[in-house]
Amino acid sequence: MTDLVAPVDALVVVDVQTAFVSGADAVPGAERLLGRVSELLERAREAGAVVVHLQNDGAPGADDEPDTPGWELYLPVKDGPRERVIRKPRDDGFDGTPLGEVLVGAGVRSVAICGLMSEMCVQATARTALARGYRVVLPYDAHATYDIPAVPGVSEVVPAHVVSRVAAWALGDQPANTVSTDSVTFTASST
Template sequence: MQAIPETDVDEAPTAQALIVVDVQSAFVSGTDAVPGHKRLLSAVATLLENARASGVAVIFIQNDGPAGAVDEPHTPGWQLHFTPRPGEHVVRKELDDAFDGTSLNDLLSVSGIETIAFCGMLSEMCLAATARTAMALGYGVILPHDGHATYDVPPGPGGSEGVPAHLAARAAEWSLGDEVTIVASAGDVKFARHQAG
């Protein structure tokens, strides 16, 4: 596999939907916040502002963690950081892949969505799993480099070194393969309503 280049802004496709994955209070505030959470929140805010201004579909994914987890349903950490507006959807999930056992694909297909911008966390887990399924289902996927985050990877077996969060996030981009469109920043993502034809 070749390196995934950053796509030039003028060449990037246009997104007809924004999916915000697991941007929940526990992961962006307090002691459990991901490294670089302020940068992530700024990028997600930009994406939300631009998506809403364009009138495209906005879908929030909300993880239901197990009992005792920081994202256990109906606990403070489980709450979405950004408040959905009327007409925006919240899809709750229990697995990494937000398409698995949910209404997400139905929400997208009924609106004729073809290309989706993704943001959120964790880069190598829920975000990557959901983006990978989206591509397998035939959707185009746009991922801004500053629009996702994860935690530091601790040292592993055999004396392997830990991996800083920003490098783990970059590796997650790489893992999505050649079909994903990666742009440098949230402000580079273009949005436009799907035109039925």
């Protein structure tokens, strides 16, 4: 049996966009990641938790350039008062977006964060959530990234799963980052 962490009242799904989770250029383990994120979405929706899907607006020519097939969110969104999409121009989901206002307006005190890329948008969003006083849960099996290529004389290839683990660990000991998706439960926020 898995040890459960205290329930969280919001789920932030970071950049689960078609370019990163489908086709030949998908992150390693994309199918498993999609399964774990889908499990979190189902539980969050059932509990009445706030759900925010962040969607990165990539630069012109990028795989996630707005209004291209790769930019589209891969998992279905159930738009409503407790679930919405927020487009973002930078790594940090709070920077230049209404994410902070949405969470405050809903009375959110704790967030589970999942998605892509571990060392970029997931970590940046988690870091700001921590700085704003949220309790953060970052399930280790619900965020992912790519391998870091080898650099001759510096290092061999750094596998994606190691990059993800280091990105979470670099957040310090405040987030619950050593828990699995199975450990995460949800509750409705106070408002």
